[in-house]
Amino acid sequence: MAGTPQQQDSGPALREVLLHKGYFGLLLLSGLVGIPVSLAAFGFLSLEHQLQHWVWESLPETAGYSSAPWWWALPALLLAGLLLAPIVIRLPGRGGHIPVQGLGGPPTPPIAVPGVVLAALACLPLGVTLGPEAPLMGLGGGLALLAVRAAKRAQHPQLVAVLGTAGAAAAICTIFGSPLVAAVMVIEAAGLGGPQLVALILPSLLASGIGALVFTGFGHWTGLAIGALSLPTVPKSTVPDPGDFLWGIPLAAAVALLLVTGQTIGRRVKGFMTVDTARRTAVRTVLCAVVVGGFITAYALLTGRSPEEAALSGQATLSTLAADPAAWSIGALLALVLCKALAWSVALGSLRGGPIFPAILLGAALGIACAPLPGFGTEPALAVGLAAAGAAVTRLPVTSAVLATVLLGIDSVDAMPLVIVAVVTAFITGEALRGRPKRGETPADRAAAGAGAG
Secondary structure, three states, X not given: OOOOHHHOOOOOOHHHHHHOHHHHHHHXXXXXXXXXXXXXXXXXXXXXXXXXXXXXXXXXXXXXXOOOXXXXXXXXXXXXXXXXXXXXXXXXXXXXXXXXXXXXXXXXXXXXXXXXXXXXXXXXXXXXXXXXXXXXXXXXXXXXXXXXXXXXXXHOHHHHHHHHHHHHHHHHOOOOOOHHXXXXXXXXXXXXXXXXXXXXXXXXXXXXXXXXXXXXXXXXXXXXXXXXXXXXXXXXXXXXXXXXXXXXXXXXXXXXXXXXXXHHHHHHHHHHHOOOOHHHHXXXXXXXXXXXHHHHHHHHHHHOOOHHHOOOOOHHHXXXXXXXXXXXXXXXXXXXXXXXXXXXXXXXXXXXXXXXXXXXXXXXXHHHHOOOOOOOOHHHHHHHHXXXXXXXXXOOHHHHHHHHHHHHXXXXXXXXXXXXXXXXXXXXXXXXXXXXXXXXXXXXXXXXXXXXXX
């Protein structure tokens, strides 16, 4: 079969690499590093969650409100900008990379870790519409590199890359709901095969999805069994029907359009933030934070709902939305998509955090808003929204399919064909919308422009 490992003679054999004593040492070091990194990541997330609870629930109750009032985001985001500005200006690493650049790039040097942590704690609990995944990866990669002396890091850049990646994976292994998502993300984001690998993955992914649809569909429609590997006691959802694909494909394209447009705005905001004086950087950081707060406030005024739903990373809102979609009117969902997308776009180019979690909520909200379409439904619409958002914002199709599967839980078994078609549609749409590389644009610039994880 073409492309099998036996036909690839370049480079050392896998057995030689795995049995090399240096590789055993690297494995041992990576395993040991994973323990303190995981503990640090747990402590960071616990502190961030407690601060978030205090700002958005305890403090409003203390002030006499049953929930955060409509104006709550304005002072909260103003404070976030005021706290972030000196971190960006004065600390090594400038508080971490700008979110619109994605999750890629070299590992965070240990000296920059304090700035990354402080910037995340200044932004995320106060309502910045970004997620914790990028700070977690920076924290994990930077702490992992502390296991190696600076002189050795300078002499062995490959060791830095491997340890930094292992540390990042250890830090984010649970934030996505499964260590499998972190592992697949690391493998795919490495991009060892370049565009050729992606060109191979997409047809294979799509063909396997269609094949799964045919097998499960015909088995469901005819009642015939084929003896496939399965766990019969696991509850299964309804097999997608033609109507789900009829609406799911344009929905996936619409989600990609929404998120790529947001990333484009984020790149323009990043250009606005590129100034030659520290004072202007500080002023514009605060200004962008207030603008984010303004969009969150607009959502509360338009819907009469809590501004907390449009603020923060979106994890809590996603859980609420998936648990009780009927509690949201279509108007409220569309207002959430509009206001949070605008807030996310500005935050991408100016503040600190990760781009993925809010994008997942935007895809889910837009999907559920489209669920009443004839022949569609809440479950397939949610599956398409989750899968398409992941593919559009990360530019990692396999990771996006796995992430959507983990999020859907038991409902993912029969939804996989629809998830895969949504991933492929969103990925191709996103790449088409980003257009051709500009003259003189490097691959690194291209990756940053798409805010991909690779």
